[in-house]
Amino acid sequence: xxxxxxxxxxxxxxxxxxxxxxxxxxxxxxxxxxxxxxxxxxxxxxxxxxxxxxxxxxxxxxxxxxxxxxxxxxxxxxxxxxxxxxxxxxxxxxxxxxxxxxxxxxxxxxxxxxxxxxxxxxxxxxxxxxxxxxxxxxxxxxxxxxxxxxxxxxxxxxxxxxxxxxxxxxxxxxxxxxxxxxxxxxxxxxxxxxxxxxxxxxxxxxxxxxxxxxxxxxxxxxxxxxxxxxx
Amino acid sequence: xxxxxxxxxxxxxxxxxxxxxxxxxxxxxxxxxxxxxxxxxxxxxxxxxxxxxxxxxxxxxxxxxxxxxxxxxxxxxxxxxxxxxxxxxxxxxxxxxxxxxxxxxxxxxxxxxxxxxxxxxxxxxxxxxxxxxxxxxxxxxxxxxxxxxxxxxxxxxxxxxxxxxxxxxxxxxxxxxxxxxxxxxxxxxxxxxxxxxxxxxxxxxxxxxxxxxxxxxxxxxxxxxxxxxxxxxxxxxxxxxxxxxxxxxxxxxxxxxxxxxxxxxxxxxxxxxxxxxxxxxxxxxxxxxxxxxxxxxxxxxxxxxxxxxxxxxxxxxxxxxxxxxxxxxxxxxxxxxxxxxxxxxxxxxxxxxxxxxxxxxxxxxxxxxxxxxxxxxxxxxxxxxxxxxxxxxxxxxxxxxxxxxxxxxxxxxxxxxxxxxxxxxxxxxxxxxxxxxxxxxxxxxxxxxxxxxxxxxxxxxxxxxxxxxxxxxxxxxxxxxxxxxxxxxxxxxxxxxxxxxxxxxxxxxxxxxxx
Numbered sequence: 001x002x003x004x005x006x007x008x009x010x011x012x013x014x015x016x017x018x019x020x021x022x023x024x025x026x027x028x029x030x031x032x033x034x035x036x037x038x039x040x041x042x043x044x045x046x047x048x049x050x051x052x053x054x055x056x057x058x059x060x061x062x063x064x065x066x067x068x069x070x071x072x073x074x075x076x077x078x079x080x081x082x083x084x085x086x087x088x089x090x091x092x093x094x095x096x097x098x099x100x101x102x103x104x105x106x107x108x109x110x111x112x113x114x115x116x117x118x119x120x121x122x123x124x125x126x127x128x129x130x131x132x133x134x135x136x137x138x139x140x141x142x143x144x145x146x147x148x149x150x151x152x153x154x155x156x157x158x159x160x161x162x163x164x165x166x167x168x169x170x171x172x173x174x175x176x177x178x179x180x181x182x183x184x185x186x187x188x189x190x191x192x193x194x195x196x197x198x199x200x201x202x203x204x205x206x207x208x209x210x211x212x213x214x215x216x217x218x219x220x221x222x223x224x225x226x227x228x229x230x231x
Numbered sequence: 232x233x234x235x236x237x238x239x240x241x242x243x244x245x246x247x248x249x250x251x252x253x254x255x256x257x258x259x260x261x262x263x264x265x266x267x268x269x270x271x272x273x274x275x276x277x278x279x280x281x282x283x284x285x286x287x288x289x290x291x292x293x294x295x296x297x298x299x300x301x302x303x304x305x306x307x308x309x310x311x312x313x314x315x316x317x318x319x320x321x322x323x324x325x326x327x328x329x330x331x332x333x334x335x336x337x338x339x340x341x342x343x344x345x346x347x348x349x350x351x352x353x354x355x356x357x358x359x360x361x362x363x364x365x366x367x368x369x370x371x372x373x374x375x376x377x378x379x380x381x382x383x384x385x386x387x388x389x390x391x392x393x394x395x396x397x398x399x400x401x402x403x404x405x406x407x408x409x410x411x412x413x414x415x416x417x418x419x420x421x422x423x424x425x426x427x428x429x430x431x432x433x434x435x436x437x438x439x440x441x442x443x444x445x446x447x448x449x450x451x452x453x454x455x456x457x458x459x460x461x462x463x464x465x466x467x468x469x470x471x472x473x474x475x476x477x478x479x480x481x482x483x484x485x486x487x488x489x490x491x492x493x494x495x496x497x498x499x500x501x502x503x504x505x506x507x508x509x510x511x512x513x514x515x516x517x518x519x520x521x522x523x524x525x526x527x528x529x530x531x532x533x534x535x536x537x538x539x540x541x542x543x544x545x546x547x548x549x550x551x552x553x554x555x556x557x558x559x560x561x562x563x564x565x566x567x568x569x570x571x572x573x574x575x576x577x578x579x580x581x582x583x584x585x586x587x588x589x590x591x592x593x594x595x596x597x598x599x600x601x602x603x604x605x606x607x608x609x610x611x612x613x614x615x616x617x618x619x620x621x622x623x624x625x626x627x628x629x630x631x632x633x634x635x636x637x638x639x640x641x642x643x644x645x646x647x648x649x650x651x652x653x654x655x656x657x658x659x660x661x662x663x664x665x666x667x668x669x670x671x672x673x674x675x676x677x678x679x680x681x682x683x684x685x686x687x688x689x690x691x692x693x694x695x696x697x698x699x700x701x702x703x704x705x706x707x708x709x710x711x712x713x714x715x716x717x718x719x720x721x722x723x724x725x726x727x728x729x730x731x732x733x734x735x736x737x738x739x740x741x742x743x744x745x746x
Contacts, residue, residue, distance in 0.1 A: 056741040057379035159746055178380065180746070 003106040006097050009123045015103070016115035017093065019128060021081040025092065025109050028075065030066035032086045035142030036149050039206050043213040045074070045083040047220065050150065050159060050180040059150045059159070059180070064220065067166070067174045073223040087135045087142070094132050096140055101133065149203055156194060158186050158207070162214075166221050170228045182210050234602040237268055240444030242420060242434060242457060244274035246396055247570020247587045248450035249403035253298040254591035256411035259598065263412045271414040272407070273434065273442060278419075278452075285509050285516050286314060286496050286581030287391045289335055292384045294588045300406055302383035303742040308402045310395035310511045312735060313494045315366050315376050315388060317580070321500040323692045325636045331358060331691025332495070333580075334366030335389040337683045339720070340713035347666035347686055348698040349710040359690035362714060365721035370495040372725065375734035383743045388724060391581070393496070393509045393516075416442065420451075423461035430565045430602075431457060445602065448594070449568040453575070458558055458568040466574075468556040472628055472650055474525065474641065475504050475577045478551040479535050480518035483542060494731040498579065500634075501534045502526060503641035507578060508538075512735050520553075520577050525641040553577065561616045562609035565602065567594060574620060579630060582623045582679065589677055590616060619679050625655040626680045626688075632659070633692040662689065666696045 005011075021027040031051060034042055039061075042048050046063040053060055063086055065072040074082045081089075093107030103110065116128035125133065153159050160183035164176040187207065190198075198204045239255065241248050252272045262268040295305060305311055316334035323329050338346050346363045360367040366388055369376070376390035407413035418436035426432040433443040434457075449457035458464045470476060485492075497508040504521030519535040528550070536543045557574025561567060569590045576582055593612055599605040631645035632655070644650065651659075658667075667682045667689070689696075703710070729737075 052380040052744065054378075054380060056737065057381075057744055058741060059744065154745065157745075161746065 001106050002104045004095055004097075004102050004104045007094070007101045007103050007118070009119055012103065013119050013123065014112060015105075016111045016113065016117055017103075017128070018109045018111055018115035021075055021085060021089065022077060023070075023072070023075060025107075027081070027085075027089055028070040028072050029089070030068065030071045031062045031064055033060050033088050034063050034086050035139060035146045036061070036206050037138050037142045037145070038084075038087060039209040039213075041084045042086065043209040043216070045216065046213065047216045048210050048213040049162065051178055059154065061146055061150065064179075064217075066220075067176065067224055073220060073227065087139050091132060091135050091139060094136070096136055101136065149206060152198070152201070152203060153182070153207075156186070156190065156198075158183050158190075160186070164217060166224075168221070168228055169225050172228070174224075181214060182207055184211065234445070236445040236599050236601060236605065238444045239268065239270045239446050239448070240434070240442060241270070241272045241448040241450055243450035243452060243570075243572065244272060244404065245400050245450060245452065245570065246403075246584060247452075247572070248272055248274065248448075249400050249407055250294070250584070250587050251448055251450060251569050251591040251594070252413045253300075253403055253407045253411060254294060254588065255595045255598070256407060256413050257298045258595035260411065269414060270412070271416060271442065271444070273416045273418055273420065273436060273439070275419045276417045276438075285393055285396050285511070286317075286507075286578060286584075287394065288581060288585040288588075289386075289389055289391045290585050290588050291392060292386075292390075294592075296384045298406065299410055301745075303738060305392075305394075305402065306735070306738045306743075309398040310513055312393040312492060312511050313376050313731060314391040314393050314496060314509075314581075315370050315494045317496040317498055318370065318493075319498050319500070319630070319688075319691065322498075322505075322630060323633070323635055325500065325638055331687075332360040332367035332370060333684060333687040333691065334360055334364055334370070334495075335391060336364045336366045337389075337681075338363035338686065338713075339717045340709070341683055342669060344706045344709045344713060345666060345668040346710055346713060347668070347690060347696065348703050349707070349714070350690065351666075351696060351698045352700060352703050354714065360687060361721075363717060365717065365724050368721055369724060369728065370493070373491050373494065373731050374725065374728040375494060375731045376728070377734070378727065378729060379734060379737045379741060379743070381743070382746050387728060390494075393511055395511055418442075420456060423457060425461065428564070429462075431461060445565065446599070446605070447566045449566055449572040450570050452571040453554075455558065455568060455572040457566045458561070458563060458572060462563050462566055464558045464560055464563055464568075466554075466556055467559050468554065469576075469624055470555050472624060472652060473555045473577055473631075474522035474644065474650075475520045476553055476555070477523050477528065477531065478518050478520045478553055478577075479528075479532055479548050480516070480551060481535065481539060481543060481546050481548045483515040483517055483539055483546065485514065489732065491730075492732045492735070496581065499538065500636070501538075502530070502639045504531065505579070506535060506538050512732070512739075520579075522641055525639065525644070557620045560613050561590075562612045564609075565605060567609070567612065569594075573616070576620075576623060576627060579627050580623070580680070580684075582627075585679060586619065586623070589619065589679065592677075615675075618675070621652070621654070623679055625652055625658070626684065628652065628655055629685070629688055630692075633689065633694055635693070662694065662696055664697055666690075 042063050050059050051062055076082050093104040093109045095102045117126050118129045159180050162179050162181040167173050241252050256270045259268050318332050320330040350359055350362050354362050376386055376388040408415045416439050418438035420434050421437050422435035424433045431447045433441045435441055492510040499506045503526035506519045509516040519531050521531045555576050561573050570587050597608045599608045634642055636642040667685045671682050
């Protein structure tokens with residue numbers, strides 16, 4: 001269950017948050033929603049792909065962290081996250097409530113005795129909480145910017161489905177479905193004025209980051225292979 | 232010197248006129264943009280649209296997609312709902328528990344194996360439809376044929392639409408005029424001028440003067456102003472085969488905005504006809520189609536009232552006189568008729584709109600380049616279209632001749648051999664010994680009703696084809712595999728698919744994605 005309340009200096013002065021990445025705190029996700037501001041940081045580790053929200057059918061951008069359900073190949077329980085940790089994982093257990101920050105008091109991350117404090121003795125936010133607030137300053141406008149970027153891709157018909165079909169060394173096979181990427185033929189066929197427009201909006205760079213990030217698929221597959229061989 | 236066909240004039244709006252305009256204009260966009268061809272639709276601002284055709288076939292998905300229509304916009308603006316087939320109630324025995332489905336999905340593995348003899352040979356613990364395809368169960372459970380993540384026009388389970396015809400024509404008008412370059416002239420036709428050759432040279436209109444054309448499409452509805460009127464092509468009545476000649480239509484509101492909505496057409500047999508029931512998001516369209524030779528208007532209205540319930544006393548019931556049949560020929564000289572101007576049949580299998588689409592596509596694809604070759608195209612069009620009308624008449628009659636009802640003269644008269652077309656008689660004779668399938672005679676590229684449709688109706692209504700175990704031996708394993716596969720597919724779709732109304736609400740709220 002969730003119990004989300006607006007964060008309050010007085011009421012939550014003793015609340016602590018276990019901030020480290022861990023499967024039991026919800027970092028065990030194979031596809032994590034991301035915003036365009038993160039693309040450059042993500043592209044050096046993960047494939048950046050599009051998927052559809054099961055409730056609304058709307059497209060969203062995400063980083064692919066694994067192949068199987070609840071599989072995050074970058075998560076190491078001892079050492080934490082072995083790569084850039086996307087904002088949407090880093091923000092947990094906090095939420096945006098209008099302009100304010102809210103917290104899910106029922107999250108397994110929330111504790112009274114271990115983890116990061118939120119406020120110091122004077123009631124000022126700790127460095128940890130300031131980091132969370134910074135994440136939200138990126139996330140909130142980032143979601144809106146990402147939405148506009150995706151709308152532009154769709155209106156220019158630059159999105160196509162991609163099926164990742166891999167055979168692993170243990171003889172098993174994974175076929176991912178419901179993922180989308182940039183249609184490079186359609187991109188090349190764009191008229192000049194549309195290309196300039198994409199460039200001026202900063203979208204062309206995002207598009208090429210998405211294309212380049214596809215090269216992370218075989219890297220991700222190698223991680224999976226190593227894990228399968230360890231097991 | 233040849234006479235090129237450059238000016239296309241469609242006379243009459245409504246579903247037929249605008250669909251035809253859209254199909255032709257979309258196919259010839261290049262020539263329209265280059266100014267080489269024009270498509271003009273002349274529509275009376277005073278003649279109301281008949282607009283009872285609210286059931287469609289899955290062909291409409293392709294037709295609209297090719298026209299460049301957004302399926303989301305279509306759902307939102309035309310009060311559209313999904314149709315996954317038709318449920319026929321009380322057609323066989325007339326009892327309360329008597330029903331079968333004619334779904335839109337093909338039987339499992341239809342191209343590989345005919346499941347009919349296997350089902351007849353010992354799988355009759357389930358209905359034919361349930362044994363070979365998931366769609367009957369999806370309909371019974373009120374599930375939608377896709378999910379919100381399925382792209383526009385794509386299906387998880389094959390589907391067509393139920394729509395509000397009164398909103399469909401204006402929706403197509405906007406699309407055709409704004410996106411496809413169709414000229415819209417609002418004017419009443421006052422005369423048709425023939426050339427010495429017998430071709431239509433022009434039409435006179437009250438508001439827009441004389442309008443000339445190289446090819447005229449008659450979409451003027453029952454009046455058939457051009458083909459029937461000016462060119463004198465007679466009407467061939469088929470009331471001796473299909474008896475229904477009256478309809479009472481009434482729109483029924485739902486009890487609550489969230490009431491369950493069927494994703495199939497329900498057709499319930501009555502004493503001398505049948506009642507249609509088409510679920511739209513905001514209301515149900517229902518109507519009683521009946522034979523005035525077998526019952527009275529009063530009794531027909533009473534049966535409709537019994538079906539609709541007490542709510543009917545506050546609703547307005549519209550009476551429509553119908554005449555089953557079609558023009559003896561459909562394309563004469565430089566005039567071709569589409570829609571009600573070509574003919575009408577009772578809406579038992581929603582054949583009206585699909586025939587418009589098929590006719591429009593035939594005109595669009597075979598558009599005569601010049602007058603000199605038009606008669607060749609016309610002859611082909613007539614051959615194909617006559618074939619289609621004949622097939623549809625046979626298929627509709629099939630529903631009546633398989634009945635075991637003898638409770639009224641209507642049902643008994645339907646079994647009179649003199650009322651059954653010869654081709655249907657021959658087929659029924661054949662089917663006693665071998666069931667219809669791919670390699671049957673339904674081999675046309677664009678068959679209105681394929682062999683699968685005949686299977687669903689025949690074996691839904693308990694028709695017996697003789698089978699022997701030896702005949703089945705060769706395909707036994709393959710058939711069993713498909714039957715098992717169908718059980719798995721049914722199970723999977725039942726967990727995967729949302730409630731019909733929930734999906735429609737989401738389409739209105741979020742829209743469907745183009746890919």
